[in-house]
Amino acid sequence: MIDQSTIAAANEAADADLRADYDALGDHLSRRGIDIAAIKDKVAAYGVAIPSWGVGTGGTRFARFPGAGEPAGVFDKLDDCGVIHQLTGATPRVSLHIPWDDADPADLLAKAEETGLSFDAMNSNTFQDQPGQAQSYKYGSLSHTDAATRAQAVEHNLYCIEMGQRIGSKALTVWVGDGSNFPGQSNFTKQFERYLESAKQVYAALPADWRLFTEHKMFEPAFYSTVVQDWGTNYLIARELGEQAHCLVDLGHHAPNVNIEMIVARLIQFGKLGGFHFNDSKYGDDDLDTAAIDPYRLFLVFNELVDAAGTPGFDPAHMLDQSHNVTDPIESLMNSAMEVQRAYAQALLVDRTALAGYQDTNDALMASETLKTAFRTDVTPILKMARRDRDAAIDPVATYRRSGYRARVAETRPSSDGIGGGIV
């Protein structure tokens, strides 16, 4: 972890400017009828989960270029996640990936306590073959034509649930790479029937207070068809499985041009929005830093979430899911957590009464302006003040750099060879 005095010193230096900016924004917002403190409190209470695999450097099928001080295992990863939460105050939970993060539950709980974290959804992995594995997932897992392979994949998911129960998780996220690369390779219908049959077995093992999140994705690693290719199929899965099953929306898993915020609204309307994997993308599942490419799109998603707040049973999970190929993963995750907070804060500023009025009268221009006005507001002082109030860093990246954390861990962590790990 980072010495708290480093943070305090940095905050001290930044305090006067922050105070001025915060007060000016408070004055401005009060002229718009908004109480800045109420917004700040909501932002302060907001958290987004970190994926354990996100703290390693990601890569592509062409190469991976690791940095110094890469985490060597789950305990190193939890250290890094702890630093992220220490500096941002926005990432209280970590989502583990099994078997990558398999370890003694007691040790995991101890490390979590040490780093001030708890555990979010468990992630199973049936898209890779592990050494010694009996059946290969080359041609699928939960939907494989071979019963033994499906059984192995189901079994692995049950193990993830069991593991999760022992560390306080309350959800299982299932993403499979199942699909096909050639027209004709798979019978779409039989493949989906097999998927549903396997998923029902997983669902049956779900503890009563758990949720099952299934994730759709248009393509990759399969390049002609994917079993859970879009929200339509994902919805059918959640409906077939039952009330504890919900759909997870990864922002990068859609066809070009698709209106994602509308998908979010539809899933909310039909009671099946499970949560998010936040990231950004320009081309495919690029897994870039959240809001790096299209910050307004993220805002529009949060606009739906804020609009739906208070709906009974509405409680989507929020998680980052990115691949950090050219940045220090800790920095990217900190910035991305803050971008998610930013979109949330902006969405809180939307004048919903005015918006509803414009919608009812088809005043498209003023409806658009109402959203834009909220989006344009620079809420940075609110985010900073929320951090400062909880002794996190006003400027997490600068403070992190000043702390020398990366160089310090690089001294003790083995150097990575560019192969394996960190692949998302």
Next chain:
Amino acid sequence: MIDQSTIAAANEAADADLRADYDALGDHLSRRGIDIAAIKDKVAAYGVAIPSWGVGTGGTRFARFPGAGEPAGVFDKLDDCGVIHQLTGATPRVSLHIPWDDADPADLLAKAEETGLSFDAMNSNTFQDQPGQAQSYKYGSLSHTDAATRAQAVEHNLYCIEMGQRIGSKALTVWVGDGSNFPGQSNFTKQFERYLESAKQVYAALPADWRLFTEHKMFEPAFYSTVVQDWGTNYLIARELGEQAHCLVDLGHHAPNVNIEMIVARLIQFGKLGGFHFNDSKYGDDDLDTAAIDPYRLFLVFNELVDAAGTPGFDPAHMLDQSHNVTDPIESLMNSAMEVQRAYAQALLVDRTALAGYQDTNDALMASETLKTAFRTDVTPILKMARRDRDAAIDPVATYRRSGYRARVAETRPSSDGIGGGIV
């Protein structure tokens, strides 16, 4: 109509070559274990419906360039559709669009009998304002914020059903342009609730032996969001409405890269495939001639249909829906009907036993080859012989050109001014 002797003379001249090609293909197919006559009979029994609006020259928002002899009204259109069916033997039904084709039902039935046609699904129109209309559809129809506008749109659909009942139609196709052009313009959820409420009123008026087809479309005329934007929403509609409600798939209404044949499979699996609007596209809803851009994609759709044949309750409607901007619409519709037949014939040639075996053993390459082998087979002689057997034209386009039909009707039909009509 075209003088039958013109057809006979053209067929006579083409007969020897056709016989040679057909026999050679028959020999080849018998070596593959396929009886060519059985395929020919299935093709001969197949028909695709013509959209009445398809026989007019289409256009874009930039311009429309009408040809000579454009049909001036529904009776001219039925004449043109009659010629298409006379020459191809493949288009026994016409789908009307109200109010474009509004007329006395008795007159329509008489004209249908004269031209050898019957009536397919009725199409309502709530995406344009008609002269004298009380409420405008500028901001929507079935999902409009204003109750009176919704009621007017519902009423129009009920009128279409009533009209259809009097001319022997058994289905109503509902496509709306409702959506929004700006983030914030519409509340996604309330808009969809209104849509469902209106659609339920239409559904309630459906005769017991009718089906309701709803059509999804990603964008255009709305450019930020569309109420029925994809098959996911379309499925929800069909499920909410009831057993007589099904989803219509227009091949051009999807996001880039989307796997349409898989959507077809999903809708079949869940009992909600209503039918098709066939056309082809490269960029958006281009409404190009069927199979003009990607003939293999059309084949893959038919591969799903042939695979599902025999499933109880499986009976999708087949209709063309194209915009003919640079060709004689009669020629394009004839060719497109033949392309649909071609894809059907090719799909019938798939060795399904072998395919199932390759799928079970994950032999992706041979599964792909099994489909490709069927697709590569030049089934033209089968299509020609099916036409010749029923005294339609072996070569419809050449025979049509020789007949002088277009020049003849151009003498009596008023010239079109490039505005209105034929826009799809």
Next chain:
Amino acid sequence: MIDQSTIAAANEAADADLRADYDALGDHLSRRGIDIAAIKDKVAAYGVAIPSWGVGTGGTRFARFPGAGEPAGVFDKLDDCGVIHQLTGATPRVSLHIPWDDADPADLLAKAEETGLSFDAMNSNTFQDQPGQAQSYKYGSLSHTDAATRAQAVEHNLYCIEMGQRIGSKALTVWVGDGSNFPGQSNFTKQFERYLESAKQVYAALPADWRLFTEHKMFEPAFYSTVVQDWGTNYLIARELGEQAHCLVDLGHHAPNVNIEMIVARLIQFGKLGGFHFNDSKYGDDDLDTAAIDPYRLFLVFNELVDAAGTPGFDPAHMLDQSHNVTDPIESLMNSAMEVQRAYAQALLVDRTALAGYQDTNDALMASETLKTAFRTDVTPILKMARRDRDAAIDPVATYRRSGYRARVAETRPSSDGIGGGIV
């Protein structure tokens, strides 16, 4: 025009809040080392041209829903453009489209003086047939296979130049709909050779102080291929023609996912960026209001422009080009002009020294943050103050609504029938 006292009264009421916001922003920017007044002066000096056709309600191939008080001809259009400039102070020039705006040059100049406007680039129209036209553009214009049609299209462009010379224009924008709807319809190479031959004839007639802007577009109205389909072809045209020829970039004319700001940079680097048609889009050439969908993308374009400012010969033309289907066109154009100004102001705030340093050291995260910091800054007070200083409206839309302008002109302008006009 709008009574100046209406503006003054509205500004008076908004003045205190603006002053407070402006001062607060000035303080904040000065802490970032930026002089707000210098930014404001640059913004105040910035102008974007209005397309004359933009003040009419646009439409799609499905329908057009005109509003009340639509402009009936070029003089009405100039009145509307005058109002836009009066209220925003940001749109000093109008771009005419021939033959839609054909009129006596003396009358045009008189009207321009009356409305405080001047004339930007001339636009030719060879994508529609006009009544009485000898040759049809159904199959192309500058690239048509028929020499007489090409000659007619060239001649029309020469007329546009001549007309433009008489009203003070200094550029001709050429966009053609030429292309094809079927593979095989056109020989790509011969078609482009014909295009180049025709374009050279137009270029030869260009006055020495004029520029020729050619515009690329991926698709629509042609749906298989377009002669000037992308910036690559557009660049080849500009190079073949000569130094006065440049490429025009319409933000909506690209393939999905394409990095437009990079195209802008390439054209600048090779001396061929002619200018812009600003708008926004989600799916195709949606022609939505600028920055309505992805404001960060617009900012990134302006980031390139500000970065290139000062390069010898760098002087791109800025024009809006939108289709206003569901809003009052005057309101949309005012808002869009302000959005362009906003992106310009934000781009001026980029700390370019810091950015260059981050780029040199591959500090991707901080480089991104440097752009985001500028983008996040709410520059609204700067835009407002720039307007207030020149007696334009602090809040143009509200002032316009209060003025009753639309209702007033609706009394004297004929009602529109939903056909023709306003199509972009």
Next chain:
Amino acid sequence: MIDQSTIAAANEAADADLRADYDALGDHLSRRGIDIAAIKDKVAAYGVAIPSWGVGTGGTRFARFPGAGEPAGVFDKLDDCGVIHQLTGATPRVSLHIPWDDADPADLLAKAEETGLSFDAMNSNTFQDQPGQAQSYKYGSLSHTDAATRAQAVEHNLYCIEMGQRIGSKALTVWVGDGSNFPGQSNFTKQFERYLESAKQVYAALPADWRLFTEHKMFEPAFYSTVVQDWGTNYLIARELGEQAHCLVDLGHHAPNVNIEMIVARLIQFGKLGGFHFNDSKYGDDDLDTAAIDPYRLFLVFNELVDAAGTPGFDPAHMLDQSHNVTDPIESLMNSAMEVQRAYAQALLVDRTALAGYQDTNDALMASETLKTAFRTDVTPILKMARRDRDAAIDPVATYRRSGYRARVAETRPSSDGIGGGIV
């Protein structure tokens, strides 16, 4: 290699059916005025190069699932390539990738002679870091901000040329992964200037009888911008470098919906088409088997090539470039080579005189039909006969499976661990 008697036996069994199909097709074609033997001779003379890396199982960033008997090094790869050519007679050349295939040139030449192969274009690799490499390519290679890294990348390319000269290659293919993942990360213009400067150094070292192929790609491994992002930039590179520089078109490297055959035509027209990397894709750079997804698109590319045949200086290089994730790479490469031959044969069947006539008269429908008629022709008997004539296999995949080649090499080759190798 495979025992020639295995091939002879298989051919013997297939001979009668082939003869019947070939004769029937010959009769049919002669009725269309085409001499089947002339087509067969052209097909027999046609060859496409194999990428050495293609014979290994490919993978994605998520996983790689190797098969049995994976080639362990360049000599194993050449054995596999030799088998492909032995069975298909269509792949006489192999394209090497350095440093993956680095070896003693004398040994390479000896192995080539043994396997009946020669060497096609050399491929450099500056998108991965190799053990012991001084500078990292994490942030680019030829366009890196650091001069030493650029120099290292240039040096590597010079080494590839030198190596190629010693094994009879006549071309260097340069594909770089350079780009950026965040807006602002790279200055587009400076980055491209550095690229050009480095590329000029490589070009300067090119022997007089060599060609330099540069390859564009829209995205991946960089996800916001790519230095050589499209054919426009690629063309600029080739023009800046000189006459020996040409553009390589990989079919999977374009934006969604882009008309690739038109790009091919443009590059031909301006003398800069260098060659192809053939594959197929549905979503991104999927690297699927050629013609597996859209066989008509491949035909349309070959339609351009056949149309341009005979143009002075027109001599594009043909190479496969695929990632075989779920098939035996040898089988996929054989099938893909045959698919390329198929498209070539079909394009040779186009009635170009008729097509030119339809194009001149804007008979879009018949122009399209002219292409479709050629495409629909099942040319399989021509391809088979061309193979049989040269003692290759009538049915390469079946013969290969019967030969037991893969099982045999699996006995001696080490098993692969799923990491590294085969990544394309």
